[in-house]
Amino acid sequence: MKPRGIERPIGLLLGFATVASISLLAAGTAAMAASGIAPLDRPFPRFDLAGLPPDLANLHLSGLLWLGLLAVILTPSLRVAASLVGFTAAGERRMAVVALAVLAIICLSAAVGAGG
């Protein structure tokens, strides 16, 4: 009998995260339409990580949109984190190190982007 791989549960998790993040963006798009904001209005709001929690607490449109976009951008990282757990549990140390390295690079991207 062939052993069950980690691919299927990770695929399910990825699918769930994608639908959840797109649902946030769809809600944000509907809120944009309801509040009469045109997509090409300038200037557009810039991402501010520190401002996200208060924007969400005050139900600001930009908070909802940024949360959805952040969820979309971080969905692949969730897949990598789940792979790290799966490989570690399966005793595949080399692949666990690879997953850790990918996560580190993604964190580095965020740090470089935020720093500059």
Place this chain on the structure above:
Amino acid sequence: MTDLPLLLIGGGAAGAFGALLGLGGGILIVPLLTLGFGLELREAVGVSLVCVIVTSSATASVYLQRDQANLRLGMTLEMFTAVAALGGGLVAFLLPDRVLAIMFAALLLFVAVTMTRGRAAQSDDGVSEPDGVSAERRDGVDLAEALSGPGYRIHSLGPGIAGSLFAGIVSALFGIGGGIVKVPVMHLIMGVPLRVATATSNLMIGVTASAGGLIYLFRGGIDPYVAAPTAVGVFVGASLAARLAHRVDLRVLRLLFGVMLVFTALQMALRASQ
């Protein structure tokens, strides 16, 4: 207020075309936003990276559940695409818009020629089955063997890594998934069956675009008002197209797509020269 439905429809069309032709859709979204909606190229690239992640996550989810993607190979190569995307994302903010537009026009022409020439006939040899190699054995063998799948053995890992680095730079510079580079590299150079290479490339695209996307996000390069409706449109379009794929004549579609890309490349070059 007509821009909102137009972005949803445009995103939907790009997502559908991308899904039918095995692309992330970025190659269509960037021209749509620059030529159709007047966005600056860098803004369009930021939005496109978000859309490419959506397409990748949605399709990779299915490929993983069907055991078609090689997770281990994808994760190993995406270490290199992600590093390169980080670099590409930084370079993109240094290059003038006009230079980026000319480079993008050249990329469009390359993709048009590649697509209209058609891919090699797809075979079923690459449909993977649940892996029977134990974890202990994977850690004990050489890397190429550990990354190989049922029925095929990977070779030329070095050139594969070089190709992955190039794909990462291209992805972050132009807001595309980079599958146009990754699939031929895996299939023709590394010996991965075409179907597995396509599925694995889709999986890798998400992390590559994520590394570039974070740079754009934190540097103010993503417009949430444009990105949200376009990404929703892409998701709906790609999901619908996946269900209709078997009814579409891909040869005709590929030819139309090639003609459209050549026309778009000319428009981009014209815009850059103004």
